[in-house]
Each structure stands twice: as structure tokens, then as C-alpha cells.
Amino acid sequence: MPTVNSAFAYCDQLVRDFEQVIARPVRSESSVYYTGIDLGTAYIVLAVLDENYRPVAGAYRFAHVVKDGMVVDYIGAMRIVKELKQELEEKLGRELLYAAAALPPGTFALDSGAIKHVVQGAGFEITKLLDEPTAANAVLQIRDGAIVDIGGGTTGIAILRDGEVIYVADEPTGGTHFSLVVAGAYKLSFEEAELYKRDARNHRELMPVLRPVVEKVSSIINRHVREYPVQEIYLVGGTCCLAGIETIIAKQTNLPTYKPQNPMFVTPLGIALNCTQEIL
Template sequence: MSEKKLNFEYCDQLVRDFEYVVEHPIVGKSSVYYTGVDLGTACVVLAVLDENYKPVAGAYRYADVVRDGMVVDYMGAIKIVRELKQEIEEKIGTELIYAAAAIPPGTDALDSGAVKNVVEAAGFEVTNVLDECTAANNVLKIKDGAVVDVGGGTTGISILKDGEVVCIEDEPTGGTHFSLVVSGAYKMSFPEGELYKRDPKNHKELLPVLRPVVEKIASIINQHIKGYDVKEICLVGGTCCLTGIEKIIEKQTGIFTHKPQNPMFVTPLGIALSCTQQSIR
């Protein structure tokens, strides 16, 4: 079996395991728990791994506390993370201490530690803060390719060579733009368009409507991978849950494009995999 196929199987199995423990948390005697906190534009996800870095619990909530990768509702973000933390702690019967977090590629200067501060204020000891695409690649394990994280407001791209990140970029265009198009095309309010977009039953109907935005994302990818020997593209982020998005991007880029099972959970799992027992200050 090829290494590429093995990596995809590892990723998809990890996601399946996480989806299971979200509904059926594992109560055990792990000596330590590692949490990945993903503060997304549309959804906040907490992924919890045991001492062997296996999924044991998780929780998520759709929210509007982050826009374009920046925390815009600081107190609201703290409240959601704290509530999700407490929800999981009650289910597994232990306190969650250590957490890692992530920010969109290239936003280190703009973020000014806000994400780290949110996670700490929610009661965690923060052990790592990394960019979202690098976090996702902890799960994807791409050596020569591009990880594309399509979030609510932006598309983040990390280009990897021999397993090392050689370029990171973040550009506007993401799920928010999908929702705006849907609400305009169907004369819905923005919240109605957002909910309509999330329902997989509507994806076949919506794909032609959203194709221009998907092609814009593909053009962003093409712009930033130019000059690099990118052999594959992997799509992550909640926006990539749109059925068929990978086929359009593959056609527009001419590069093999893979979408993991439930791409919304790849990044939070990758964040959790980067967590340790050593806090950063």
C-alpha cells in the first residue's frame, strides 16, 4: 500500500474515531489529557486526546466570535471555550489542563496573542500555538504538497517540501462568502443562508450556485503554489464539507486534490496532537 494512501487512511480513521467519541466519550484512567482548541470563524471545536494521543472526547459549537481569523468577541469566545471545556470534563470525569491552539497562517503579528489569551482565560494551560495548516498536517502528514484550510473568512495555504513548511499564505474568501451567495441567490437572511449551506442535502443543488466562489478559491491556490513543485492538495476546514468542492479545485489547479472525511475536524485534531505538558509563557 502506498504511503499516501496510508496517510489518508490514518487521517480518516482518526476523524471517525473523534466523531464517535463526541457522542460516546471514553471514560478511562489516562495519566494526562491533551486538548486542541480550534477557534473557527463559524465553529469552535475542542478535541481531547489521551496519553497515547487517541481521541477520547470532543465538543463543538457554531459561533460568531471570530472573523477572518481575528477574535472579535473576546468575552464570548472565552465563555464558549469554558462551557465546552466544562461539558467535556463532566462527561469524562476529570479536569482538562493542557491545551494547544492555532491561528490562520501569517496572522501572528495581527493576532497579538488573543487566541492564547482566550484559551488561558477559559482555564487551560497553553502549551503551543501554531498555524492552522501546520496543525492540519500533523494529521495529513503531507511531504510535498499544499494544505489548504478554507475557513469562514479566509483561505490559508501551507506549502510543504520534504515535510517542511516553505511558504504560508492567508487570503480573504471562505465560508462567509458562500453564505452571502446563498442568501442572495435564494433571498434568505444571512443566518438562513448559513444554515441552508450546512445541510448536506442541499449541496448538489448549491454546487453550481457556489462554483464561482470555489473557482476563486482555486485561483488563490494557483497564485500561491506557482513556482513550487506541489504534487497534491489536501483540503481541510468546515467550508470544505461542501460536497464536490474537491473536484472543482482539482479541475482548476490540475493537481490531485484530496478531501478527508469530515474536513472540519482535521485541524482541531492536529492542534491536539501538538499539545504537550509544558506550558508556554
């Protein structure tokens, strides 16, 4: 099955630009800045775009403030977002006012208030809350297929038809479960397993160990897409950085499965692309 797609040209260029400004922020003459805040189970990511929605700065931090897609440490989440906001403001020499955020699909009724208060408590005016796969599609620009966001705690699925989301789902299996398997197999602490898993040099060795978890994710995808005429799967989320994950999912689902060059930053950039100056 193929693992690359020319449709990712815009996505991959945007991510490359973002990776560059994380290291070297751009002090532009922009009249406004738009921030996307991705509160993940493993990482909190802030992506900042200028008035023309081009990346100018970004930052991320490993954190345990979200579990299974839900905020479990409200004060910790607010503190980290506030610290990252201040860090980026110092680098840009400008105040960041507007931000958008996202949630796993199907969790709006349970957690939208908490996410909103985290963003506001960090000093932003929140302008939009959307589900994570929809945010990712602002970058992927997929018309038809399934976007699968495998994050730290959950796997979110959005099925698109003619560019519109017609179905969303979210289940609690993600990178945390991968790390637990690594910890058990190698007799490591959870934190040590996280670091070991994130090192791309270990991915070939880890794949046989992690294959059962990848197959479980594949079964989740199968269960949610079987009632729809899905022809292709598109992977995003930090857990998809695992080399070879797309090959196993393609084999298990019998569907062409693609992922961009760095799937970790697709969703936060999509969130930022949805930010406006209209207060929520």
C-alpha cells in the first residue's frame, strides 16, 4: 500500500515552515497573530500564524495534563499554556490575543468548558472550538476519506464526503498505550519508555513489540469506517510518527493509508488556521 501522497504538498510545506519558525521565530509586521492551541495527552503545542496565516512561531512541551482526551489537571494546563504564550510573545515582541482550540470528536458536551477556561485563563481571547480531525483537514484539505488522529490518549476518526465531515468518533487508545507496552517489554519506567519510543532510531526495533497495539488501532478504524464508502485513510497525530505504522494500518484495513512527513504538527496548525478575531 502507498504511504505518500502528492496531496500532502501544501501540508508538508506548511509543517516544514512551522518547524523552521519553532527554532527561529519570524518577527513580522503583521497586524494580528492567530494562535492554535493543541492540548494533547503527551504534548501541548502552540502554533502562531501571521495575518496571512503563515507560520511565524511555535512551541511545545511534554505534559500530563490531559488523559484520554479530557483535561485532568486544569491548573497545570493553564500554567503551561500561559508560559508558552509568554515565551512566544517575548520572541515575537508582540502580545498574542486570539486563539482557537480543539477537542477529540464527541467530547464537546463533556470538556468544551474546561478547554475554553484553560485558554482564557492563560490570557487569550478564544475565537473557536472545533474537533481535532476537522482542524487537521484545514491542513490536509481532503475531500473524501477518513482522517484518523492518533494522539497520546485517544484515536479520533472523521469521515469526510465532498469536503464535509459526516461522521466522527473517538476511542481511548493512543500513544500512552504504546508507551505502556514499551515499558513492560523493556522494564522501563513510563517516562523512560516515552523517551525510548520517541527516538526514531528505535522504531524498527520497536515495531514488532508495538504491532499488537497498532493492530488494535486498526480494528478501531475498521469498526468505524465499515458502514461508509471510505476509500483512503489519512493519519495525523504524534503517535503516527512511529515509522511503519501506516503500512500495518493499510494491511489491516485493506485501505490505502497515507501520512504527512510530520503528523504531529498537522492538528495544531489546522487549529491556528481556524482562528479569527471573532470572540467565542
